[in-house]
Amino acid sequence: MPRVKEEHYENKRLEIMEAAKRVALKKPIYHVTMRDVVLEAGMSQGGVYKYFSNIDELFASLLGQNSLTSEVKDEINAIFAEAKDPKQVLHDFLTYVGTYIETSVRGSGKIIHELMAFYANEPERLENISSQLLKASTLGYLHTACIGFLQAQAAAKRIAPVVPLEEVIAFMATTINGIVHDAIMAQNAAYARHLMPAPNVDRLMHSLYLSVMSLLGIEKR
Structure with a gap:
């Protein structure tokens, strides 16, 4: 594909994905339809389907934006x-992790959170897009790297856990997931113009x- 056509194709895909985010x-994500996206994008139905054949393919692309980059991977390894x-x-x-949570929540955190919950309850639909979700998520890579380090x-x-290490890891993961959830819920309330105190992530x-x-x-001092 010539470079100009390739850039045009990618720009159109991004335009549709931004419409889907809006x-x-x-x-709620489970009520979003291709018709909604078509109307929001201001494009013809055929124009949108040229880039995404169905809503799951579009959702997979949104999830893919949360994929791990080589730059982020290097930062985590360091x-x-x-x-x-x-x-x-x-x-x-x-x-x-705290910085990542705050940044992602201000961006597409709500959408990513809802999509992950949605597909967790739709295993057959998840299987249909699994080939499009080959890259690890940033939080997933962080979790794996932390487990390996500990x-x-x-x-x-060098450490002497007072409870089984797997319990410490589970505690960390559960707490971080809870912080992410509360931060996203607070952001959702802001979108809905309701009052809800945002958690102090730091x-x-x-x-x-x-x-x-x-x-x-580990000695704290």
């Missing part, structure tokens, strides 16, 4: 460099850091 901010002090690694890791630290006796991540330090038997 629709998804107005109504956080978990083996030579670093475990305390510093945990601090940098949770700070990075397991290596435990094997080297403070919550710091509290999580202190809790994890204790659970891992």
